[in-house]
Amino acid sequence: MNLCIVGTGYVGLVSAACFAEMGNDVCCVDINPEVVENLRKGKVHIFEPGLDEIVKRNTEQGRLKFTTSIKEGMEHALFVFVCVGTPSKPDGSCDLSFVYQVGKEIGQNMQDYKIVVDKSTVPVGTADKMRSIIAEELKARGVSLEFDVVSNPEFLKEGDAVNDFLKPDRVVVGTENVRTAELLKALYSPFARSRDKLIVMSVRSAEMTKYAANCMLATKISFINEISNICERVGADVRDVRVGIGSDHRIGYQFIYPGMGYGGSCFPKDVKALIDTSRQYEFEPQLLASVDEVNNRQKHVLSGKILKYFEPQGGVVGKTLAIWGLAFKANTDDVREAAAFELIRDLTAKGMKVRCFDPVAGPNTRKEFAGDPNVEVVDEQYAALEGAAALAVVTEWNQFRNPDFERIKKTIKAPLIFDGRNLYSPSFMGELGFAYFCIGRKDPK
Ligand code: UDX
Known part of the structure; x- marks a missing residue:
């Protein structure tokens, strides 16, 4: 089948690559020319295990293409997937301007019947709004074309996205149109082989399900x-x-x-x-x-423990904290709403310096704290510990699970660990001579 996927973020690119992997012809559209240029060369701009390989293979074999032109992307496609970002506005509501802009462009460029698929997470009622935006554009052009707008929310997790897409727990399709439902069933049949994995419901119920x-x-x-x-x-x-x-x-x-x-x-x-x-x-x-x-x-619980610990010792001014883990969870370089950043802000506001390490989220963290002399990001796990008064573990990367505790003890100023992910056993830490603070357990005296 021919597909156009608008937006090459985690959802768009993973969906595109996995659909191409099943033999579909997929054209991805992104407004960022640099991203498109790199993707054409097989260079993926997000960190997602397994994604590089599948993007590269399908690009080389000609099933996966990239363009900045929605017109070109839509040309041969039956399905147009909308996978653009829906960030939060300051008041907590969803900013739908990117989604609606895509809707407008679909209406401006449509030449034949299309099934427009909302895959971005969008509030209930968005598909109806998309339908009217597209219809208005068609009216303005003076053309009358059939099209359908369906909701097909994506449930993949970052860090395991390819796997989640290839083996979903379920695929939710929101449409009142029986024929469209059948076409989507056919498209998803390689992933949702057992029939009951594909759940068809009304558009609004699908939007709400996500x-x-x-x-x-x-x-x-x-x-x-x-x-x-x-x-x-x-x-x-x-x-x-x-x-x-x-x-x-x-x-x-x-x-x-x-x-x-x-x-x-x-x-x-x-x-x-x-x-x-x-x-x-x-x-x-x-x-x-x-x-x-x-x-x-909860995002302030660990900083609260650290501040409380150092209070009798004259506070945290001039002290350095080593931080292991910056990404919001393991196996991703994504730092959006990362707890580590709240911790850094809480402590640097009180005069503490932080020296941080993350296996992949270092560059994104440097960008966030550029110019802040209190925040240093290092490229090696144990280097973060040098001169530090304590270690805080914030993300559950595997390489932090069984570290060299003797090396930690030798490098750090005092054997003191604040663990925001409960990675270690308190009794074992006690045996090793660490003062160990974790989550949901009485702090040591
Ligand atoms: C989530 C949903 O899992 C996915 O279905 C949806 O499509 C998008 O949102 P994601 O944000 O990638 O995926 O990460 P997830 O693994 O679900 O973790 C979300 C957050 O919850 C992370 O900060 C993680 O550390 C935290 N978490 C998760 C916990 O604190 N405790 C847990 O038991 C599980």
Whole structure:
């Protein structure tokens, strides 16, 4: 099948590469000429395990093409996927200007029947708005063409995106049109082989499903973070509590790891956007507002522990903290809404210096803190420890799980670790002679 994919971010590029991998002819459109130029050469601008290889292979074999022209991209396509960004506005609502701009351009360039697929996460009602934007453009051109707008939200996780796309738990298709549903079923049949994996529903239900899924997951995380804060105070250990509750299959073990609060491009934005949508419909979403608040508070838990620890020692002014992990989670270079950045801001505001390391998110962090003399990003894990008063572990990269603790002890000023991801065993850390602070467990004296 012939596809046009507009937007080459995590969702667009991964979808394009995976569709091409199944033999489809895919043309990607991006407004950034540098990104397009690089992609043509097989150079991928985002870090996503396995993506380079599949982009390169399909580009070489001619199934994956790149252009800055939506007109060219759409020319032979039956499906036009809209995968452009939907950032948060300062008030928490979703900025749909990129999506609607694409809608306009689709209307301006359409020559025959197209199925326009909203894959970006967009508030309920966006597909209807897209339909009217395209219709207006067609009217202005004085042409009458048939087209369809469907919702097909994407559930992939950064860091595991290719895998998630190739083996999805489900594919949600929102359309009232039976023929369109059949065409999408055919397109997705290599990924969602068993029929019940493809779930067809109304456009609005599909749009809502994406928000409901992300808000449910965000709720699980805020729930366990709340429990962890209570555990710390009452002398319970959230690691045991997690296993204790997760063993109930109705609850499950997944997505109840306490930590630094959720970050990334989806959860914070989507929770805020659904709150905003609810308020537009004059409904106050109390639970979602709390999920968001609990998460904002959680991002300051580790800095709170660090400041409290150093308070009796004259505070943190002039001291350096080593930070391991900057990305919002492991296996990505994405630093959007990263908890590490909140930690850096909290501590540098109090006069502490930070020396940070991340396996891949160093360059993005340098960009964020360019010109700040208190923030140094180093290229080697143990180099971050030199002259540091303590180590804070913020992202759960595998290479931080079993580090050389003796080397840490030798390099750092004092054997002191603040672990925002509960990567180590408190008793083992005690045996090794570290003062060890983690999440959801009473702090050592
Ligand atoms: C998420 C959804 O998982 C995905 O389905 C959706 O399409 C996009 O949003 P992503 O943002 O890439 O994907 O990351 P995810 O792995 O879900 O983690 C989100 C955040 O939650 C991270 O900051 C992570 O560290 C945190 N998290 C996750 C926890 O703190 N505890 C957990 O138990 C799980």
